[in-house]
Structure formats: structure tokens, C-alpha cells
Amino acid sequence: MMTHYWRAVLHATRHGFRVGRPMQNPQALLRVAVGIVLGTAVGYVLDQQMLCVGAWLAGLGSMIPHQRHRLGVSAASAALLCVVGPAVGVYVHGVPWLLYLFAFLGVFAGGMLMMFGIGLGMRAIIMTILMVALADLAPDVATGMTFVKWLALGGAIGWICQLLPPYGPRFATQRNAVAALYEALAADVRASTEDGTAHQPWPGPLLAARQTLTVLPQFSRAAAASLFGLVGEAERIARNIRVLQTAEGADPETYRARSAAIAAALSDVASAVRSGRPAETTADWASQGFSPTRSGEAHEDRLRDLGAALTEAGRLAGMPAVTKSDDSWRHAELALLHAEPGFAARGLRRLREELTWSSPVFQHALRLAVAATIAEAVGRATGDWGGLGEPGHAFWLFLTAAIVLFPTFEHTFSRGISRSAGAIAGGLIGWALTLLPDGRALHYLLLIVLLFLYLAFRSTGQPLMIMWITAWVSYLGAGGSSAWTRTADTVVGSVIAMALYLVWPTWQSKSLPRLLASWMRVEGRRLSALAAAWAEPSTADPGALDRMGHEARAARHKFDEAATHATSEPVNHLARWTGPELLSLSRSVHEVAKCSAVLTAQLPVSQMPGVPYAARYAEPLQRVMSELATAAETGAQPDLSLTSELRDVLGADLADTAPGRRPGQDVFDQVTHRVEDLASAMRGRDS
Template identity: 35%
Template sequence: MRIERTFSDPQAIARAIVAVAAAATIGWTTGNPLAGAMLPVGAFICSIGTLLSPVWHRAANASAMAVAFSAMALLGALVHSSALLFLTSLAVFAFIAGLCRTFGIAPGIRGCLAVIGLMITGDMAPDLHEGLIMAGWMSAGTALAVGTQLLPPYGLRYPAQRRTLSALYRALARASGASGASMPTQPFIAARHALGTLPRSTRPAAAALFGLLGTAEQLRRTMESVGWMNRTTGPTPHDDDVSQVLTDISRTVSTGRVQDTAATVWERLDRWAQSSSAASAERLVALLREAQRLGLLATNNRIGDAFEPNAEVPGLYSGTSVLARTASRLRGELNPHAHLFRHGVRLAVGVVIGELVGRGIGTWGGWGLASHGFWVALTTMLVLFPDYGHTMARGWGRSVGAILGGLLAWALSLADWSHGELAVASVALAAVALLTLRTGQLMLNLWLTAWLVFLIHEVGGFPAPTAWARAADTVVGAALAMAIFGLWPTWSTHRVPDVLSEWLRIFDRLLPEILTGYTAVGVGDPLAIDELRSTSRQIREQLHATIAQVESEPAHRRSVWNNDQLIQIQAEVDQAARYAALLSEHRPTTPPEAIPEFAELTDPVHELVGALARAAAGAHPVPRGTLRAAVDGVLDRAREQHPQQPSAEHARRRALDLCSEMTDTLENLAGIIATARR
């Protein structure tokens, strides 16, 4: 029931309102009631798609939404005459919409919005001819929404990518003073995803943005190294200066206007780097200067080939294409045991049941619209989410909002409205609905229900009490979605062992790759390490989200670990990933820094971390101390070697200590996994 104070981009909202206003105006001038209803609906739904966390250019995003919605509306008109074809199509495309959650919440909601086009014409059109006319008017409305995306102001290129990079550098600025703390992972994942959606042909023009991401990766590792050493030496006195530089870079990237950092800040940082005995301090300042240079490059809308970031962002800038990566992620979910596959099946079944229940309800004693279950099915589809918390929150929020919106629409329908007044009132209600899009389900559905019910009643000439039927349909659809989740749940509580096991399997591949890089200079595959670390971050983010959802679920009492143990698991996983990042960052650069003894660790580490992954999934636990016993002898022999150069000795000692502490972390994780209640 929470109401959030979160609003979309004001310019994006303004364009959406202009599209709806233009659609209503055209519908009013035609004098055609059907055009007056369908044009704003098409413009409104397409505009919603442009407000949901876009990662493409706004015109491309709106065009994709318009094509998908229009195609679904046309299909609905074609299958309208056959209930079997309509329900089959509805199930298939609802399943596809559920799979769209593979790419995030926003793509999943966009998929559901597209399916609404199928439901409108397939459910509400009286015949094929009228259905095609409805689809045509809605398509014209989506075209208006696309056209408004071409209106000024135009701003900088790659706005979504700039937003994520700006948020990334702000996150680094906040974390710069937390010595020894783990850096955030979500901003890196969001930035990589946003840049990864750019087609390869357009990437040279965004080269500086890719470079900023690569530099942020290196800054993260270097800052973690400084923070790790500060556990004994205390926090650096220049944390505020580092934070100021990162904040200025963030503002430069987001606004396209240079935010100069004061010269005195750079002077203090240079003196610190020169006086510090740690190479990480000098490297940190050098990376800050490089990030500042790239930020200046990014202020130019025509960057061209000014920067070639292949080395800084291995595997992303010149890696696999967007289509190949999309297909790869989808293949991972096309498994009957996959979480989102089951969600897609559940969504398909739920929407079909919602449609049948809506048709079975009939007219609510003359107050509803006969022979269709559109509103019940729509509510079921928009409420049913992959997790318990979102499903229940959306169910209650939409139900209460629909009741309040129905009351408002009923009150408005008591007055006599002229055709022009109706158009103005319709635009006003749609504008408020767009403004409250991201403030919570209660506020959104209040204004959305009021707008749609008011529009349908006034244009269609239905009696005022039908407002109550719309609210009742929403309550039924929300209750149905919550009941379906309760009867056919996908509990995050039960997913924790699987997600933890998946992360350990990735870590099982990553750690030997990193250790191999210490056996000699230049050994190891940086591209493989980068890809594995990227995958590790994504799975850790899934683990964090899954653990966060556990506490609100009724099934948490049957969790194999209690809440305290789940928090410990999350902390140990983050700590292990942090040590891996530090080891990866400080691979040997000169022969004396190499640790050939690490070659003896790759096989036992691979075997034992793999066994730990299997234990997390339910196999026999790994006895505590097993990994420590395999590692200690190798580390002791490596410590007996003393190179003559002090810098090489320091680098070796740091790597050995990191390896030892990582072993302690994995041993702690093994101990927690062994306590699982099976």
C-alpha cells in the first residue's frame, strides 16, 4: 500500500501527455466515438512503454512498443471470431511476456502491455470489421506516441547509458570513504546492461562511455585494494577528495557540461600519491585522471573514434552482439525447471483463467459489459509477478486503487459532458495517471481506472453504475492472481540454495583462472576472468534479491537456513568476491612477483569449491577445514621464498595473505552450508 515519491523524466512525461492530448484532439475533431476512445488508448499504452526504464533511444523504444502493440491488436481482431484461437493466442503471448522478465522488470511489463492490444480487440470487438477499425485507430495512437519522441529538446546522445554511468560514479563516490567495505554491484550490472544493448555499429560513437565503464571497474578494484590495506593503517585522509572527483565526473557525464574539480583537490591527491608507499595510491590517482579525461570526451555528442576501449572493457565493447547475448540469456530460461519459465507458464494459465472467469461473471446484474473478461484477465496479468512480495503488494494496491478510481469515475459520470469537455477531462485524467506511473500501484490505478472507466462510459454511452463493475473486475482479477501464486508458488526461500550453488559453480571456474595468473607473468586469460567476474556479479545480485524477498514470504519458516545465516551467507559471498577482485587486480607484473606454488592450488580449489557448490544444492556437506588443509602447505612453502626487491616481496605477501583470508571465507561459508536443515 506504500506510495512512493518516484517520478519519471519530466521531459518523457511531457511527451507522453502531448501524445495523449494530440490523440484526444484528433478523436474529438473526427466526431467518431470509436476514434475518440481508441486513439488515446493506443497513445497512452505506447507512452507508458517509453517511461519504463528505457535503455534504447526514446524513439527506437517507442517504435518497438508501437509495433508490438499494433501487431497484437491486429492479431486480436483476426482471432476474435474463434474463442479457442483467442485463448490459445492469449496463453502463448502471455508466456512470452513472462519470459521477457529475463531482461528485467521493465521489459516484462512492456511485454504485458503489448498483450493488452490482443486482449482489447480480441475480447471487445463486436466483429472482424470493427476489430480492424479499432486496431487501426490504436495503431494511429501509437504512431502519435512515436512522433512525440522526435520533438525537442533532444539532449545528449545515449541518455540511458549516461544515466547508468552517472549513477555508477555516484555509487563509487559514496563508497570511497568506506575503508574495507565492499563496493556496490548493482550500478555496475546496470551500466554493463545499458551499454551492452548498443548495436556494435554504434559503439565507436560511444567509445568514451565504454571507457568510463572500464575505468570504473579498475577504480573499484583499486579502491578495494586501498580499503583492504587501510584495515591496519587506518582510513586515508583524502577520501573526501576522491569522492569529490568522482561526483564531478558523475555530473559531467549526466549533464554533458564540464564540472571542473578544484585544483587544490588534485594537488592534495598528487601529494598523497607521491608520499604513499602503496602503489595502489598512485594508481588510484592516475585512474581518476583518466576517468576525468573520458568524462570530458563524453561531453561531445560526436565522439567518433577518439578512444578505443578494447583493453579497458574486454568482452563488452567488441564482444558478442546484442542478439547473440539476448538469445543466450533466453536459452538459459527455456528450461522447465527455470524460475522464469515457470513464471511464464503460470502467467499464461492465470490470464486464460482470468478471461474465463471474467466471461463467466457476465454483466454483474446489468452493471458490466457482457461476454468478455478483459478487465479481470488484464488485472491478473499485471498483478502476477515472479515473486510473492510484488504479487501481493500489487494485488492489494491495484484493488484499493480501482475501488477509489471507480468512485471517482462514477462521480464524474453524474455530470453532463459535452464532446469537447469530455476530451479535455480525458486528457487531464490520463496526464495525472502518467505523472503517478511510478509512485505505487494504488495511486497509479486510482487515476488509470478513473480515466479508462470515465472514457468507456461516456464514449460508449453505458450507465454510470458500470464504474462499480470495473472496480469489481479489478478486485476479482487481483484476488485471482494472488490465489494462483499461493496455489502455484515460486518461493524465493526455496531458490536460495540453487542460486548460491550457481554462484559457487561460477566461482569454481573463476578462482583457478585467477590463481593460474600468478604462476608467471602474462599467464591467464584476462577476457575469461572478466566474463566470469561479470557473470559472478549478476548471480550475486540475484542472490541478494532472492535473500531480500525471503523474509516477507510465508515459506521462510521452511528455509534451510534461518535469517541470520542467510545474512552471513550473503556477507561471506561478497567477501569472497572481493578477495577475488583484489587478487585479479594485483596479478604479477614482474617475474619476482610471480608465485609458481599457486599452480598446486588450482586442482584442489577446483575440486573443493565444486564440492561446496554441490553441498549448497543439497549434497553431502564439505567438512570444515578441508580447504584449509589443502592450502596451508602451499602457502607455507611460498612464504619461504623471499625475492630481493622490496616491492616484489610486498606484492607476494599481499597475494598470499589474500589467498589465506579467502580460504577462511570459504571455510566459513562451508560451515554455514553444513548447517542446512534438509
């Protein structure tokens, strides 16, 4: 057993010490750097270091991921981090039980808000950290509010610098998410020509793009019409690509040439979306290799539709934001997305759903709050570390535990170990700097330099980022005890977070059967609805199909994420499926989902005659998927005879078919085979 834990810890350590690219998003870094310089300069004149801290906090708030307008989010962040959190901390300083209560509730709320995006949750947690910091540091209300005053002034300076150009196009966050969606599609197309298989970018980028659009309030959605349309066209493009990827008998050279052209077109769209400017080429992509090479070519309707979708995406990519008073901006592919309620209503509904003990989100938020509160109590109990450190340091343990603890073993241990190593190095640097000659100008200059190094390396990973911020904090205190305290607090806070994860784990390996079953039930309903729509196109409900498709993608994304993290857990040897078996199972899941995409892409329109034989598949598909889901949940071996009825339907169809296959027969043939493969892949190590 210990061997598995050591192997998992080593894997997490390697993950934690991976080095990313420095200086990412240089324009945002430059605005923050200007704010730090101005805040430090004013602080030098007034002899108040807290202005430097306030300017840095305002800049930090602006760089946390956000989905609304940058200036509004930056202003709200500066107010929360520099005024609201610290002021509450000052007033609860003398009431420890109230401080613990507020700290617990603040971190718990932040953990719950993570379900809507890391930015919202992190702002709540950092605000709580600053509340605890001022409660620990302020000797009395008057002195504490003086700290808040200077923090607020520094925060105001930092926010003013956010007004500096460049401003970028409107809906920048949404544009980046949609551009990433098209880049993922391009990468998937290229991968299918390199090794003959698609790497399945879905559903992550698509879900992320849809999520950023649903955050927009209803009154501004018409102005983002082109972005809604681009997501709809991306779904349409992806379905057509899936049809071409599953087509048999395609000429390899033609397929590679066509795929290269498709990938190039998708990359052009991504660049145009991100910049907000029209694509460099405005030619009709439908005439550049995406139309059939000859009349009667297999899937020629899909080729024509793909070319039309790429052309429309190119048109939408450079479209400016316009406001329309009617519903003409609504995209037919996105009935659900347009009707999605605003963030407040949707958020409250989601919170109510997650406030149950069975919810992983609730359990992680509760565990996070417990870990942070324990860390604060440990910090207060250690006093000044027996005279070796500084008093009022407990908030550093609180901060570390709240930042290190993640829902997965790999992330928690990689962050805990790498942050501790970075803190040790940073503490040594900060201590060495305190040995330099004492001078106020040099002190403020070094504060700027250390923060610049933090900004430059914040995107490289935990060790380098924490090294420079620890050096800054250690030097800010201008004493060896400050460096020692900050380092020790980081190490102890990390140990508390990692230890609590081991005591109260949420193993992804154990959640896989439940997540697989959840996806199977949703996908079964979707396949059944698609079969019924094939039989009678006039009765198809596009909104319902869109909703089921979105639910299926969300469920599959949860399974994919859990499967990815499960392979790095120390208990994966006890899981139902081994690593190779899980890989095979994931591929089967993707293949079934691909069949759903192909069925959707080739769905007859309402004016077309249906294919009545498709109705035979509706009930068996849903029932088989439901029974396989039950087998996944209960741990029973799937009964491979469950798919025999699908085989019987397929056999009857083939017997009834005149020379030449019926429309869609190949697709339903693939569905039958893929569901059979899924049932076989479920037979884990106990088979």
C-alpha cells in the same frame, strides 16, 4: 504455518503501499502530456474518444524502460500497441480457441523476454493485452478496424510529440546506467567511512551498465567508446578501492579524508556522464589526495593507479560520441564486453538455454501465461456480471493477472493488494464523476485531467497510479456499470494471480542452496585462474579472466537477489538458513568476492616476474569451493576440514618466507581466512 503467511502478507502489503516521489522524469511526462492534449483535442473535434486512448498508449510505450534510441523505440511501441496488437485481436474475435492460443503465447513470450529487460517483456505483454481487448470489445471486423484506425491516428499524434525537445545526449539510456554505476561506487565509499564497512554496490549496477552496452549493435559501439571505457575504469576503480578498504593499519583520518575526495570525484563523473558534458573540474584527480602521502606507504601503487583511473574516467565522462574505424577504442579491461555478439544472436542463445523446466524464467513465463489465460476465461464466463456490469470486460481480468503476477511472493502480493485498493478508490472517483452534468467539452476535459493525474503519480507506486487510471477508464465509459466492472475485474484478476502463485510457487528460499552452489563453482574457477596468473603472469588470459569475473558477478547477483526476497517469504522458517544466518552467509560471499577483486587489482603484469608460490593455491582453491558447492546443493553440512589444505599451504608459505613477507602474501592469507569463514557460515540451523 498460517502465522507465517499472515506475517508475509502484511509485509507485502506495507511494501505495496510505500509512496514514491511523484513527477519523475518531467521532460518525458511533458511530451506525453502534450500528446494526450492534442489527441484529445482532435478526438473532441471528430467526436472519437479512441484518439485520446491512442495518444495515451503511444505515450505509455515511450515511458516503458528502453535501451535503444528513444524515437525508434517510441515508434515501434506505438505501432505494436495501437495497430498490430489491436488488429490481430479484431481478426481473432470470432475464433475463441485461437484467441486463447494467441493470448497464452503472447504472455508467455513476454515473460520469457523479461530476462533481457523489463521494457521488452512489458511491451510484448501490453501488446497482447490490447489484442485481447479488441477481441473482447469489437462486435465485428468492420467496427473493430474502425477502432484500430482511430487508435492508430491517436498513436501517431502521441509519437509526433516525442519529437519535441529536449533530446538529451546520444546513448541516453547507456549514460544513465553508467552514471548510476559511478553513483553506486560513490555511495559505497561514503558508507565505508560512516560505519567502517562497504555496502557492496556490486554486482547490480555494474551488470546493468554492461547489459545496456551489449544491447548496442556492433556498428555503433565505436561511437560509444567513452561509455565502454568508463565501465572499464569503474571496474579498475572498484578493485583499487577494495584493496584500500581491506588494508590494515591505515590512519583513520587520512582514510576518511581520502574517501571523501574519492566519493566527490566519482559523483562528479556520474553527473558528467549523465549530462554528456565535461566535468566542472578538469584537474588531475591523481594529485588531489589520491597519491601516496609518503614514499613507501602501504599500497602506494594502488593509490597511484586509483588516481590515474579517476583522471581517465573524468576525461572519458565528457568525451563526445566519435566513430573510429579501427580497434583503438577497445578498453583493455573489457575484452569480453567488446566481443559480445549482437542482441539477436545473444538473445536466441539465451532463450535456448532457458527453455527447460528447471529454468525459473521458463516456469514464471509459463505460470504467467496460465494465470492470464484463466483470467480471460473467468471474465468471459461472468458475462456482464449478471446485469450489474458491462459485457466484453474480460480483458481487464486478463490485464490484471498479467501485470500483478511476478516471480516473487512479495512483489505479487504487494501489487495485487495495492492495485485492488487503488482500483476501488478509482472506481468510486470515476462513478462520482459520471454524476456531473452531461457535456461533451467537460467530458473530454476531465479525461485530460485524469490522465495528467495518472502521469504525475505513476512513479509513486501502485495504489495512486491505479486509482487515477481506473477513474479515467471508469469515466471513459461514462456509466456506473463501467466503474463497477473495472473495479471488480481488478480485484478478481489480482486474486487469480495471487492464488496461482500459492498453488504454483517459486520460493526463493528453496533456490538459495542451488544459487550459492552455482556461484561457488564459478568463483572457485576464478580464484584458481587468478592464483595461476599470479604464478606466471605471462600466461594470463585477460579475456578469460574478464569472462570468469562477469560470470561470478552474475551468479552472485542472483544469489543476492534471492537472499533479499527470501526474508519476506512465508516459508523462510523452513529454509536452510535463518535470517541472521543468511545475512552472515551473504557477508561471507561478499568477502570472498572482495578477495577476488583484490587479487585482480594486484595481479602482476605480464612483464613482471611472477610469484611461483601462488601456484600452490590454484588447485586447492577450486577443489575446496567445488566441494563446498556440492555440500550446499545436497544439504550436507560442510566439512570444515576441507579448508585445512589451504591452511597447510599458507603455513608452508609462512615457514618458507624470509624476514619480510612475500608479494601478495597478505592477499592469499585473506583468501584462506575468507573461504574458511564461508564454510563456517554455511552451517545452518541443522548444525
